[in-house]
Amino acid sequence: MTIEVLNESGVPVDEKALAGLSRHVLDGMRVHPLAELSVLLVDEAAMAKLHEEWMDEPGPTDVLSFPMDELRPGHTPGGGDEDGEADSGVLGDVVLCPAVAERQAREAGHSTGDELELLCAHGILHLLGYDHAEPEEHREMFGLQAELLSSWREKRGG
Secondary structure: OEEEEEEOOOOOOOHHHHHHHHHHHHHHOOOOOOOEEEEEEOOHHHHHHHHHHHHOOOOOOOEEEEEOOOOEOOEEOOEOOOOOOOOOOEEEEEEEOHHHHHHHHHHHOOOHHHHHHHHHHHHHHHHOOOOOOOHHHHHHHHHHHHHHHHHHHHHHOO
């Protein structure tokens, strides 16, 4: 599995932890081990530009997801091999804004690192086709997100 974490935000971030969490989420979702994921951290100006360009909404946001090959947990639209193994491919990009995450973390009463991990897991689930527009989708996605974060923190001993 190739996970690339690029920090262009100008803010110190634990890139190793984000890469580890990303691997944990992808493993937990049974995404093919040869899948590729990019996590990009940007400043507020860059995030605002992306948010306006792709979502037609003003100002910076916390996380954006840009899917590539439409990989899904445990399978892809094309199926997989006869053993049920998912096909490999480029999952896509998750873009995070540490400055926005820091504000949200303060409001939520936890660390910026915890908020970035939450946002990263959330972004990966979006890449895998999860959404939260409808109440049932919201329950499924946020429940899965909570399970993945809990097992990640348990694994890390925290």
